[in-house]
Amino acid sequence: MTMHYAPPLRDFAFVLDEVLQAPQVLRALPAHAEIDGDxxxxxxxxxxxxxxDVVAPLNGIGDREGCRFKNGTVTTPPGFERAYAQFCAGGWPALACAPEHGGQGLPHVLDCALYEMLSAANHGWTMYPGLLHGAYACLAAHGSAALQARYLDKIASGEWLATMCLTEAQAGSDLGQLRTRAVPQDDGSYRLSGDKIFISGGEHDLTPNIVHLVLARLPDAPAGSKGLSLFLAPRVLDDGSRNGVHCTGIEHKMGIHGSATCSLHFEQAQAWLVGEAGRGLAAMFVMMNAARLHVGAQGLGLAEAAYQRASAYARERRQSRAPGSSGNDLIVHHPAVQKLLMEQRCRIEGARLLTCWAGLLLDLAEHDPEAALRSRHHERLEFITPVIKAFLTDQGFQCASRALQVFGGHGYVVETGIEQFMRDARITMIYEGTNEIQAIDFLMRKVLGDEGRRLDDFLGLVRADIAEASGLGEQARLLGEAVDKLRIFASRIAAAAAQAPALPYYVADEMLRLCGHVALGWMWLRAGRRALSAMAQDPLWYGGKRDAACYHFAFVFAEVQQLSSVIEACLATGLPPLPTDLDHHAAQEAS
Structure with missing residues (x-):
């Protein structure tokens, strides 16, 4: 079934111009002084x-045809290579890259919006350019002058694509177990040997070269993650010969069939050190954090695409009588379907506000004239990144499931195409750090790690808007109560952890989701306030925004109560009430 996608341009204008006032924020930065809403x-x-027009029509083809692997080479689905050439010809890879590297120097917030739309149109295809900006940022921050001169322009233009090579068979989330070795050579290069798995775009036919950024261990490196270094190993060397990087196969996956997920064997591959020896994770985190924001945008994009399908279907399908009706009605008139659609809409539009706010933070962290403010914006971005990655990808899968539900039995068959969004969305909760790890990182490092300083800063921003929320008193009250709960819980967890060190790990997921609801509630409060002030301009459109804000707080935001009850129960007991024979049952199952 052909994929039809309608870019939510009116909503982007509302988010950027009216709620976040992005043009004014950006014009205050010397690098973006010429930016305006138009x-x-x-x-x-x-x-x-x-x-x-270009990417969406290939979505179904990519899912059905998938990638083909033969004799160490990968062929992408029909149309992918041509679409990527058009992507580069349009200058899209260079959108937010610096002009000195051939980039357009446009704001990161536009790049966030671009990748939401690309992910909605075709997640599998978008996986190929999805790591470009992260690789660019990593090399710009940590690469030597020689590496930057050789590779930055090629990456910024999209002429060469990039990968992030972390995972090994025995080392998934625990990078300290990596075994890939790097041996220094007399000419200053290194030779890499080892095997990597789950490498997105590790081999393909879209570009003549691929820049692999690889975590590996030097001969004298200590054990654990602190002993890792980062290396750059191109697929093709400067003399045109093939480097010792070989694709040994591609995975057959639940979703994103158009994306080649490769196993790579490094056999004395020539490589160069990126950053300092033994500080590979610090360099790689520049790329990983950028990737995590993009993954959050993937969850949002997939939710939007699924919602568009479900909304259109609900306006075509007739079934049963709606309350107060005398005959068969469009299912969009049934309250149960309306609730399914409204939940999706509230989660999607709130998520769009949040990802665009994060994009603005990235611009401010990079370009604010004051160093102290750049540091503050960077800290805010670090704080919200695990929330965006985990909370929005959870929501993406949930919204795709709700969208399928609108189709009923027709949604469970492949002909309608809606089930692909569920399959594609599921991986976003796993890669770039599972959502459980994001939650642990959020609570242990971003909240408890600095005694709540960054949490207090974030909640201060929310409280400032609560104080100005005229016309939305009940919504402001609910959000204010959630803000207070989040701060109190953080303090109580910190105190309880002294006696029960495992406790924070049991409630990390609930704490991240609670913060996610506060973040989306904050965004909806701002959106609702703007809608009320602009009602006279377009009563129908702004009235819809006001109603969506009220619906969000009445139905979606109510999850705060359930999350709070779980955290409260864990704090009251010291640990959740787990069966004492849990390990015994696991051992029995294993045997």
Whole structure:
């Protein structure tokens, strides 16, 4: 079934111009002094046109055909290579890259919007360019002058694609178990030997070269993650010969069939050190954090695409009588279907506000004239990144499931195409650090790690808008109560952890999701306030925004109560009430 995707341009204009006031924020930065709302919308209109007209029609093809592996080479689905050439010709890889490297120097917030639309249109295809900016940022921050001169322009233009090579068969989330070795050579290069798995875009036919960024261990490195270094190993060397990097196979996956997920064997591959020896994770985290924001946008994009399908179907399908009706009605008139659609809409539009706010933070962290403010924006971005990655990908899968539910039995068959979104969305909760690890990172490092300083800073931003929420008193009250709960819980968990060190790990997921609801509630409060002030301009459209804000707080935000009850129960007992024979049952199952 052909994929039809309508870029949500009106909503982007509302988010960027009216709620976040992005043009004003950006014009205060010397690097973006020429930015205005018209320019931003022109870029988004062209991005939306590319996503809808070029990439979206390939979504079903990519899912059905998948990638083909033969004799160490990978062939992408029909149309993928041509679409990528058009992507590069349009200058899209260089959107937010620096002009000195051939980039357009446009704001990161536009790049976030671009990748939401691309992911909605075709998640599998978008996986190939999805790591470009992370690789660019990593090399720009940590690469030597020689590496930057050789590779930055090629990456910024999209002429060469990039990978992130972390995972090994015995080392998934625990990178300290990596075994890939790097041996220094007399000419200053290194030779890499080892095997990596689950490498997105590790081999393909879209570009003549691939830049592999690889975590490996030097001969004298200590055990554990602190002994890792980062290396750059191209697929093709400067003399045109093939480097010792070989694709040994591709995975047959539940979803994103158009994306080649490769196993790579490094056999004395020539490579160069990126950053300092033994500080590979610090360098790689630049790329990983960028990737995590993109994954959050993937969850949002997939939710939007599934919602569009479900909403259109609900306006076509007739079934049964709606309350107060005398005959067969469109299912969109049934309250049960309306609730399914409204939940999706509230989660999607709130998530779009949050990802665009994070994109603005990235611009401020990079370009604010004051060093102290750049540092503060960077800390805010670090704080919210695990929330965006985990909370929005959970929501993406949930929304895709709700969208399938609208189709009923027709959603469970492949002909309608809705089930692909569920399959594609599921991986976003796993890669770039599972959502459980994101939750642990959020609570242990971002909240408890600095005694709540970054949490207090974030909650201060929310409280400032609560104080100005005229016309939304009940919604402001609910959000204020959740803010207080989040801060109190953080203090109580910190105190309880002294006696029960495992306790924070049991409630980390609930704490991250509670913060996610506070973040989305904050965004909806701002959106609702703007809608009320603009009601006279377009009563129907802004009235819909006001109603969605009220619905969000009445139905979606109510999850705060359930999360709070779980955290409260764990604090009251010291640990959740787990069966004492849990390990025994696990051992029996294993045998």
């Amino acid at each position: 320019l931003m919308m022109q870029v988004l209109e062209e991005a939306g046109r590319f996503a809808a």
